[in-house]
Amino acid sequence: MAKVIKLLKGLNINLKGKAAAEITPVPHQSGEFALVPDDFTGLKPKVVVREGDAVKVGDALFVDKSHPEVAFVSPVSGTVSKVERGDRRKLLSVRVTADGKQEAREFKTNTGDVKALLLESGLFGFFRSRPYDVTANPEDKPKAIFVSAFNSMCLAQDFEVALKGHEKEFQAGISALAKIAKVHLGVSSEQSNSALLTAKDCEVTIFQGPAPAGNVGVQINHVDPINKGEVVWTMGAEEVIFVGRLMLTGKVDLTRTIALAGSQVKKPQYYQMLVGQQLSSLLEGKIDTTQSVRIINGNVMTGIKTSAEGFLAAHATEVNVIPEGDKADEFLGWIMPRVSTFSTHRSYLSWLMGKKKEYTLDARVKGGERHMIMSGEYDKVFPMDIYAGYLIKAIITGDIDRQEALGIYEVAPEDFALAEFVDSSKLELQRIVREGLDILRKENA
Numbered sequence: 001m002a003k004v005i006k007l008l009k010g011l012n013i014n015l016k017g018k019a020a021a022e023i024t025p026v027p028h029q030s031g032e033f034a035l036v037p038d039d040f041t042g043l044k045p046k047v048v049v050r051e052g053d054a055v056k057v058g059d060a061l062f063v064d065k066s067h068p069e070v071a072f073v074s075p076v077s078g079t080v081s082k083v084e085r086g087d088r089r090k091l092l093s094v095r096v097t098a099d100g101k102q103e104a105r106e107f108k109t110n111t112g113d114v115k116a117l118l119l120e121s122g123l124f125g126f127f128r129s130r131p132y133d134v135t136a137n138p139e140d141k142p143k144a145i146f147v148s149a150f151n152s153m154c155l156a157q158d159f160e161v162a163l164k165g166h167e168k169e170f171q172a173g174i175s176a177l178a179k180i181a182k183v184h185l186g187v188s189s190e191q192s193n194s195a196l197l198t199a200k201d202c203e204v205t206i207f208q209g210p211a212p213a214g215n216v217g218v219q220i221n222h223v224d225p226i227n228k229g230e231v232v233w234t235m236g237a238e239e240v241i242f243v244g245r246l247m248l249t250g251k252v253d254l255t256r257t258i259a260l261a262g263s264q265v266k267k268p269q270y271y272q273m274l275v276g277q278q279l280s281s282l283l284e285g286k287i288d289t290t291q292s293v294r295i296i297n298g299n300v301m302t303g304i305k306t307s308a309e310g311f312l313a314a315h316a317t318e319v320n321v322i323p324e325g326d327k328a329d330e331f332l333g334w335i336m337p338r339v340s341t342f343s344t345h346r347s348y349l350s351w352l353m354g355k356k357k358e359y360t361l362d363a364r365v366k367g368g369e370r371h372m373i374m375s376g377e378y379d380k381v382f383p384m385d386i387y388a389g390y391l392i393k394a395i396i397t398g399d400i401d402r403q404e405a406l407g408i409y410e411v412a413p414e415d416f417a418l419a420e421f422v423d424s425s426k427l428e429l430q431r432i433v434r435e436g437l438d439i440l441r442k443e444n445a
Helices: 114-121 159-163 167-177 216-223 237-249 349-353 388-397 400-405 413-422 429-443
Strands: 003-006 020-025 032-035 045-047 060-064 071-073 078-085 091-098 128-130 144-148 183-188 203-208 232-234 255-261 269-274 293-297 304-306 318-323
Touching: 032 078, 045 091, 060 091, 071 114, 114 237, 144 167, 144 216, 144 237, 159 237, 159 255, 167 183, 167 237, 183 216, 203 216, 216 232, 216 413, 388 400, 388 413, 388 429, 400 429, 413 429
Parallel strands: 003 203, 020 269, 144 183, 144 232, 183 203, 255 318
Antiparallel strands: 032 091, 045 060, 060 071, 078 091, 128 232, 255 269, 293 304, 293 318
């Protein structure tokens, strides 16, 4: 029987615009697709194609300079239309114009070497490594692979919707990963799909509690914490389906089931589209444009700001659209009693409305950065055995020994998303943690 872990710390934010369990495919026979190196943290990309080259699904577009065997492949067949570079010739994206044929490269799946197959097919790049939360190093030997089958953040994708009809591919993916290292599968106490609860070739752990219970970092902390010198790999639950498709068909298929959600979406629901597909094909005619909006590539708490001309990020499982808030005009400002404004400190009467009330939050920070106050507010929403406030101070001051003692090897920026939301000091905690991890990685190289 699966082990059950109950988490008490955290915060559920009930935002308006949850995606209905209805799936519609987004056509991908034509248009421009892009693979963005910045989606793969820690990567030093080297382009291996030229503009005008013909590519198939599964053909490499760029590789990691440090580990050329780690390839990143095209999601469509077509012609390389642009190798986009920015300042100091930084590679921004490699774009492919689809030919509508979806001709795919075929891979031999009976070799028995799963890691080599994932490297050759480009799916290895979807592994992330802890510590540092970067693209995995194929030379490492992970003590375990962690997969979280749910996202507890607001407006997040319900993986059970994405999993329906793909249970066979998911199990094939789990079984393949088990040939590399022990697999830990984290599921929610609210999930009922038997493909999750009775999954084979892995250890299933049930988590009960508020967000961020679905964060893989939280699950690692409670199941098998990382010590200095140890390595753990993680992979998104839908990316496990990518692996399963490869094992069953011998072809790469990067089709995702995306939750298009948020208060500014006319009809929030699920859509099937390819990694790297232009967001205009998803958003056209589906957004309320009567006011300025913020389009977020990924989750509303952890994603990045983008536009309709952007491309679906490699690890994104949702696209959220919320009000920008740049033209908000609130009578009497924060001092006005309200029942429609969310507050973690019960500053408004809205806390009397119950947990089922939905809120419309915009992208405003509502205040400027100020001195950091050790009030313990991070710890209320941080369900890991780590002193979050002290760790942030150690990162800011550059005290590496203190960072290591306080558990920086176990965290990722997304683990601080809720702490950033409740932070009265208005610090960009996720950016601070990312910079701290990058510096520590260079120091230990």
